[in-house]
Amino acid sequence: MNGLRPFCAAVDWGTTNLRVWLLSDDGKVLDERRGAEGLLSITDRGFGRVLEAHLNALGAPGNLPVVICGMAGARTGWLEAPYVETPARLDALADRAVRVEDAKREIFILPGICQRKKDAPDVMRGEETQLLGASLDGVGDGLFCLPGTHSKWVNVEGGAVTRFSTFMTGELFELLRSRSVLAQFASASHGPAESAPAFAEAVRNVLDDSANAFGRLFSIRAAALLENEGELATARLSGLLIGAEIAAATRGRSNSEIRLVASGSLAGAYAAALEVAGLSKTLFDPETLAVRGLFKSARMLWPDKSAKADVA
Amino acid sequence: MNGLRPFCAAVDWGTTNLRVWLLSDDGKVLDERRGAEGLLSITDRGFGRVLEAHLNALGAPGNLPVVICGMAGARTGWLEAPYVETPARLDALADRAVRVEDAKREIFILPGICQRKKDAPDVMRGEETQLLGASLDGVGDGLFCLPGTHSKWVNVEGGAVTRFSTFMTGELFELLRSRSVLAQFASASHGPAESAPAFAEAVRNVLDDSANAFGRLFSIRAAALLENEGELATARLSGLLIGAEIAAATRGRSNSEIRLVASGSLAGAYAAALEVAGLSKTLFDPETLAVRGLFKSARMLWPDKSAKADVA
Numbered sequence: 001m002n003g004l005r006p007f008c009a010a011v012d013w014g015t016t017n018l019r020v021w022l023l024s025d026d027g028k029v030l031d032e033r034r035g036a037e038g039l040l041s042i043t044d045r046g047f048g049r050v051l052e053a054h055l056n057a058l059g060a061p062g063n064l065p066v067v068i069c070g071m072a073g074a075r076t077g078w079l080e081a082p083y084v085e086t087p088a089r090l091d092a093l094a095d096r097a098v099r100v101e102d103a104k105r106e107i108f109i110l111p112g113i114c115q116r117k118k119d120a121p122d123v124m125r126g127e128e129t130q131l132l133g134a135s136l137d138g139v140g141d142g143l144f145c146l147p148g149t150h151s152k153w154v155n156v157e158g159g160a161v162t163r164f165s166t167f168m169t170g171e172l173f174e175l176l177r178s179r180s181v182l183a184q185f186a187s188a189s190h191g192p193a194e195s196a197p198a199f200a201e202a203v204r205n206v207l208d209d210s211a212n213a214f215g216r217l218f219s220i221r222a223a224a225l226l227e228n229e230g231e232l233a234t235a236r237l238s239g240l241l242i243g244a245e246i247a248a249a250t251r252g253r254s255n256s257e258i259r260l261v262a263s264g265s266l267a268g269a270y271a272a273a274l275e276v277a278g279l280s281k282t283l284f285d286p287e288t289l290a291v292r293g294l295f296k297s298a299r300m301l302w303p304d305k306s307a308k309a310d311v312a
Numbered sequence: 313m314n315g316l317r318p319f320c321a322a323v324d325w326g327t328t329n330l331r332v333w334l335l336s337d338d339g340k341v342l343d344e345r346r347g348a349e350g351l352l353s354i355t356d357r358g359f360g361r362v363l364e365a366h367l368n369a370l371g372a373p374g375n376l377p378v379v380i381c382g383m384a385g386a387r388t389g390w391l392e393a394p395y396v397e398t399p400a401r402l403d404a405l406a407d408r409a410v411r412v413e414d415a416k417r418e419i420f421i422l423p424g425i426c427q428r429k430k431d432a433p434d435v436m437r438g439e440e441t442q443l444l445g446a447s448l449d450g451v452g453d454g455l456f457c458l459p460g461t462h463s464k465w466v467n468v469e470g471g472a473v474t475r476f477s478t479f480m481t482g483e484l485f486e487l488l489r490s491r492s493v494l495a496q497f498a499s500a501s502h503g504p505a506e507s508a509p510a511f512a513e514a515v516r517n518v519l520d521d522s523a524n525a526f527g528r529l530f531s532i533r534a535a536a537l538l539e540n541e542g543e544l545a546t547a548r549l550s551g552l553l554i555g556a557e558i559a560a561a562t563r564g565r566s567n568s569e570i571r572l573v574a575s576g577s578l579a580g581a582y583a584a585a586l587e588v589a590g591l592s593k594t595l596f597d598p599e600t601l602a603v604r605g606l607f608k609s610a611r612m613l614w615p616d617k618s619a620k621a622d623v624a
Contacts, residue, residue: 180480
């Protein structure tokens with residue numbers, strides 16, 4: 001804990017994992033832990049026990065308050081934090097946080113955002129907190145791309161999420177790579193897919209003909225059979241899916257600068273694909289933004305609290 | 313065996329099953345069997361033993377010749393029957409059949425067709441024999457839709473396959489319905505999906521905005537969460553995928569009549585979707601066409617053979 005008394009604990013609780021940070025009263029990370037106890041692996045409403053175990057391992061004081069974003073607030077999570085509808089001001093989300101009543105400490109779960117449009121219903125939980133984190137840098141407005149299992153493309157205008165759309169790109173990639181007729185060729189063992197010329201070519205092809213994105217999937221298999229190009233299958237599949245996502249998400253926006261919230265190989269793949277599409281981008285680290293958004297929310301939940309006052 | 317001596321045995325050997333027919337010398341089905349020993353379930357090159365077991369159960373004479381179409385001719389099948397390249401005359405495919413040399417009877421495997429186009433490589437094995445079957449009715453030319461795990465859309469001109477494209481619609485449907493984040497809502501238990509208004513609406517939506525087909529997948533989940541419309545998920549998923557296929561396959565063809573080769577629920581779903589798209593169709597039974605195509609091929613392989621001459 002670096003010797004400093006934490007101001008709060010901040011938790012990003014997702015579907016497959018969680019991250020816990022202890023934050024100082026100026027938002028610095030004092031200590032952190034990661035766990036595999038995502039929403040899907042928790043049974044018997046064991047959220048409280050999982051959280052306390054992580055806080056205990058971090059040596060957090062028993063009365064340290066906690067702010068949580070992500071799937072813990074889903075209907076099937078710890079306690080439902082009902083969605084805030086678009087347009088949703090990011091700096092007002094903390095007003096709609098729900099408190100876990102039966103906990104021994106103060107625990108608040110932040111809401112997600114929903115879009116109740118008949119032709120484009122959509123939901124997010126967790127990404128809104130990253131967007132709030134971005135807004136602290138004065139870069140809040142714009143078109144954000146948050147790639148992942150379910151990629152989000154989000155318009156932020158005047159500090160509010162006005163519309164967004166989700167693409168199941170990461171999930172489709174995993175299903176097709178591992179369980180489809182493409183699995184014979186598309187293994188994970190071919191190195192960084194986005195560096196292959198076949199990746200850029202696949203992005204270009206689908207950008208040129210985005211109405212046929214589904215129809216291009218089987219051609220990956222056909223090329224493997226006919227041209228012995230099986231080793232290109234992973235790069236092609238990744239390029240096809242990411243390219244289709246970018247084509248659909250950026251229609252009519254050729255001049256937009258994309259705020260890409262990604263790290264690691266995802267950041268590399270999306271940066272390469274955006275370059276093929278001729279779109280400029282600024283890169284943000286998702287974890288940094290999540291911590292900032294959680295800290296900002298904590299400051300709104302406990303405006304008068306001082307870490308020093310809590311020192312025993 | 314109806315008391316008639318068969319002219320040949322005909323086999324459609326697919327990835328997950330096979331069908332065996334005994335045919336008279338005028339192409340009538342005298343008897344038939346189905347088996348689950350598709351390409352994927354046969355190990356140790358056991359194709360010959362599987363075939364003989366089925367022929368034996370049908371009481372087929374030991375010298376009865378056999379003609380086979382489908383995946384048995386794949387590189388990973390019984391014996392590779394190399395693809396014939398487009399444009400591929402349907403009535404010349406039998407010339408490129410390969411003979412299984414180590415069999416005790418005459419066994420020929422028909423080739424598939426490939427399209428070696430750099431921007432749209434594609435392959436088929438089995439569907440070409442159904443198309444040959446259709447050509448016997450004088451309805452050979454036109455745009456054929458053969459839905460399934462891997463749907464084929466095929467242009468036949470002057471009795472030749474000139475171009476075609478494959479859509480992984482059936483496979484995507486199964487993967488998304490059973491293994492994706494949509495599986496929570498999309499179960500198979502909601503009755504015939506194509507009869508639901510939600511099916512037609514999903515077809516219409518994707519036809520209106522086909523460049524965003526991938527982007528519509530997650531909205532099925534969002535609508536289930538926001539509007540409690542989980543019971544519509546299967547119909548919507550089916551409509552979205554079939555609609556995206558039709559949109560891509562019929563671009564620039566608003567006046568085409570589609571020759572739909574399908575039966576059962578697939579026929580119902582595609583007929584309903586084509587109607588939403590304002591496209592007219594003629595329906596053909598896939599099995600009837602396969603039998604006709606196999607018989608036509610057998611007649612080309614053994615032009616002088618008479619069933620009667622074989623009577624002991």
